[in-house]
Amino acid sequence: MGIDVEALRRETPGCAAGVVHLNNAGAALMPRPVVEALTEHIREEALRGGYEAEEAARPALGRFYAEAAALVGGSPEEIAFVDSATRAWQAVVLAIDWRDGDEVITCRSEYASHMIALLRAQAARGIVVRVAPDLPSGEVDAQAVAAMVGPRTRLICITHIPTNDGLVNPAEAVGAVARAHGVPFLLDACQSVGQMPIDVGALGCTMLSATGRKYLRGPRGTGFLWVARDWAESVTPPTLDVNSAEWTGPASFAVAPAARRFELWERSTAGQVGLGVACAYARATGVEAMAERILALAGRLRTALEGVTGVRVHDQGRRRSGIVTFSAEGLPAPEAVRRLREEAGINTSVSGVQPTRQALHAAGLTQLVRASVHAYNTDDEIDRLVEHMGRLVAVAQRPARPRASPRPVAFPHEPTPGQGAQP
Numbered sequence: 001m002g003i004d005v006e007a008l009r010r011e012t013p014g015c016a017a018g019v020v021h022l023n024n025a026g027a028a029l030m031p032r033p034v035v036e037a038l039t040e041h042i043r044e045e046a047l048r049g050g051y052e053a054e055e056a057a058r059p060a061l062g063r064f065y066a067e068a069a070a071l072v073g074g075s076p077e078e079i080a081f082v083d084s085a086t087r088a089w090q091a092v093v094l095a096i097d098w099r100d101g102d103e104v105i106t107c108r109s110e111y112a113s114h115m116i117a118l119l120r121a122q123a124a125r126g127i128v129v130r131v132a133p134d135l136p137s138g139e140v141d142a143q144a145v146a147a148m149v150g151p152r153t154r155l156i157c158i159t160h161i162p163t164n165d166g167l168v169n170p171a172e173a174v175g176a177v178a179r180a181h182g183v184p185f186l187l188d189a190c191q192s193v194g195q196m197p198i199d200v201g202a203l204g205c206t207m208l209s210a211t212g213r214k215y216l217r218g219p220r221g222t223g224f225l226w227v228a229r230d231w232a233e234s235v236t237p238p239t240l241d242v243n244s245a246e247w248t249g250p251a252s253f254a255v256a257p258a259a260r261r262f263e264l265w266e267r268s269t270a271g272q273v274g275l276g277v278a279c280a281y282a283r284a285t286g287v288e289a290m291a292e293r294i295l296a297l298a299g300r301l302r303t304a305l306e307g308v309t310g311v312r313v314h315d316q317g318r319r320r321s322g323i324v325t326f327s328a329e330g331l332p333a334p335e336a337v338r339r340l341r342e343e344a345g346i347n348t349s350v351s352g353v354q355p356t357r358q359a360l361h362a363a364g365l366t367q368l369v370r371a372s373v374h375a376y377n378t379d380d381e382i383d384r385l386v387e388h389m390g391r392l393v394a395v396a397q398r399p400a401r402p403r404a405s406p407r408p409v410a411f412p413h414e415p416t417p418g419q420g421a422q423p
């Protein structure tokens with residue numbers, strides 16, 4: 001099934017408003033059905049009361065579990081609604097009863113918030129964080145992961161599509177290693193859910209974390225966790241409340257079954273309804289067809305950018321995603337992002353470079369421009385970005401006029417203070 005791009009764009013208020021949105025790895029544009037479900041629920045809350053609106057929305061809230069499960073090949077009771085993917089990820093990692101000397105194997109492109117949590121657990125609980133090497137092509141080396149598994153390995157976790165590189169990690173191969181050794185496998189699928197078909201069975205996942213606002217095109221402040229029922233019921237999450245557990249007697253409580261034990265009572269019900277609609281919208285559009293189109297658009301963008309003098313594309317990997325990262329000679333990433341937005345109405349973002357990308361750090365690059373395409377983007381939008389980058393670089397490279405005040409050398413460059421990278 002192909003994609004009806006015109007219909008997708010008609011259903012996307014942001015496209016109709018004229019924004020060229022190439023920041024889908026940050027937060028994509030919501031389609032109209034998601035916007036309407038969200039606003040309708042908020043209106044109901046205002047008119048009826050929050051709890052009363054929730055009661056009326058029970059069917060829609062229930063559909064969220066079915067839709068999210070269908071999207072990743074799980075079952076509804078294995079889905080928990082969360083307010084961010086980081087929350088989901090940390091909830092499962094911190095549910096493990098880590099003992100001094102237990103090991104976790106991760107990858108060099110692990111998301112920064114996850115690395116921070118692991119390093120904290122290393123300091124506080126004495127766990128050993130082992131980082132698997134990359135292949136020369138940039139993806140995590142699944143064979144190296146296999147060689148690192150030992151008797152103390154309690155978890156293998158990797159990022160499927162890193163936030164700041166255009167590659168796709170070989171999740172299936174790493175999942176097979178985990179399965180072969182009977183080690184739980186946690187996949188951060190934040191950038192891949194909604195971007196490409198996901199099947200937790202084929203990937204060998206034990207848990208999978210996802211966010212709502214990126215390729216899924218859901219509301220901000222939403223996400224979900226998929227967790228295999230058996231594993232979920234073998235652990236106790238770090239935070240329990242009246243939804244994830246029941247107070248059964250003066251001195252006793254029972255933890256809820258399956259994924260529900262990872263889900264708190266208070267939440268954005270509008271967000272949950274909206275995320276359910278976003279999951280349904282992605283499936284109705286066709287995730288496979290979207291994946292094809294995203295790859296074609298990203299390929300076009302990389303090829304065109306590589307043809308612009310002074311621009312360098314930094315994506316690694318044999319298998320690519322819709323994320324395109326690049327730098328421009330003489331133009332720091334925050335300035336390029338700002339000027340693209342202010343002068344041409346094109347949204348991109350600044351991406352921090354992982355401390356493990358040594359080659360880039362050696363070249364003085366700690367920030368890149370990230371352009372991330374979705375199925376509703378067009379060739380024309382890609383071409384507009386490339387043309388404007390060409391103009392910006394040409395101006396940045398023009399020799400300075402004799403009496404102009406000296407400007408700092410911007411390539412290789414350091415980040416501009418106060419302009420941090422965006423997730």
Ligand SMILES: Cc1ncc(COP(=O)(O)O)c(C=O)c1O
Pocket residue numbers: 025083084085086087111113159161162163188190191210211212223422423
């Ligand atoms: C690869 C990856 N993992 C995890 C996250 C964190 O997601 P959230 O901000 O929903 O916690 C992000 C966000 O940018 C991401 O890109």
